[in-house]
Structures are given as structure tokens and as C-alpha cells.
Amino acid sequence: LAKTTQPISMDSYEGQEVNITCSHNNIATNDYITWYQQFPSQGPRFIIQGYKTKVTNEVASLFIPADRKSSTLSLPRVSLSDTAVYYCLVGDIRAAGNKLTFGGGTRVLVKP
């Protein structure tokens, strides 16, 4: 399982773009990169998933360089409600017996 490293916390202001980088130097060929958002006392919510290059959906973008040893979650124009913990997970859950383990996550605080 690829171990992930993220900053412990980040502060931002409303309307700014927030970029969270996750390092995963030991990522395997079949591993995908998935980001989750978690609010207190709630289960993690799926944000975005990718394998390489760039993925974009209605809430975020995910940038993955060619070597795939890191990835960056980009949240455009954050609001106060984006204050949460963001987790980067790396793995291939399609493979039998595989599982995703959580790292420490990044606590993002959005200020007014």
C-alpha cells in the first residue's frame, strides 16, 4: 500500500483557491488516487478520483504529474462550508484483498 503524506493543516480565506498536495512516492502501477472530504461526525465524502494527468468535476480538480508520485487537489473559490479535513488515499481497490488506509489528512480552515 502506498503511504501518503499531506500537510497537517492549511488556512485560507473565502473566495480563494486552495491547493492541497499529497505525496505518494511508492504508488504502484495499478493504484488510483482518491480524495475525500470529512466534516465532524460525518463519514468521508468522495470528492474526486484520478489515475494520471488532470481530472475535473463540478467541485474540484485533481492534478497528477507524469511520475504520479504526488497529486494536488484544487478547490476553486472556497467558502466557509469547505472547512473540513481532506484525505488523500492511494490504492487499487479493484484487486481482491486490497484496501485503502487513511493517512492523517489535511485540516483546512476557511476564514471569512
Next chain:
Amino acid sequence: GAVVSQHPSRVICKSGTSVKIECRSLDFQATTMFWYRQFPKKSLMLMATSNEGSKATYEQGVEKDKFLINHASLTLSTLTVTSAHPEDSSFYICSAIAGGSTGETQYFGPGTRLLVL
């Protein structure tokens, strides 16, 4: 995305009693589900992998006789905390794997808050 539900959302019980938590995949079938626990201000810790029709696989350090897992159907897995004690008080979260636009993805339930008195 796929929806995973948990019941109950919170439960308070007396020490020594058993508590059952249900995890359901509402709009998809899941041959594999996962159970996590989370302490305040901490990350999620994987407890076990629940496999439909077979025994669960427990992570190192998790007592299988204390945390009984049953995955009797493709949409339901249950976690029973047997003879609960105050140190079992925690936030329990399940997840299931479903197909997504970018491949298979793990979706999480809303969690169950357990308080053992």
C-alpha cells in the same frame, strides 16, 4: 455517487451489552465492505474487510470475537460490538465499493456514534 447508509446514527448502551450496527448499500450491490473506527481528532482506522458470503478479514490488533462482522447479503453488512466497554466508545464508519466514472470507488456511510456508559 453511490449511497451507503448506516443504522443507527448514534447509540448509547450500558457496559457489558452488545450493539449491532448495520451498513447498507442502497443503490448498488457490494461484495466487499469495510469497517473503520475513528477517535476524536484522529484519522480513520481500518478494522476489517467484510466479504459477502465469507468470513471477514480483520486488521492486526482488532479482536474478531469482540467485533463480529456478518455480510449475509450483497447490500448489508453488520458490525456487532459484543460486551461493549467504555473504551469501545467511538465513531464507527462503514464503506462499500461501487463503480464510478473513473473506476471503482469506495463510498462511505454517515457513521455511527457509539457511547458506552
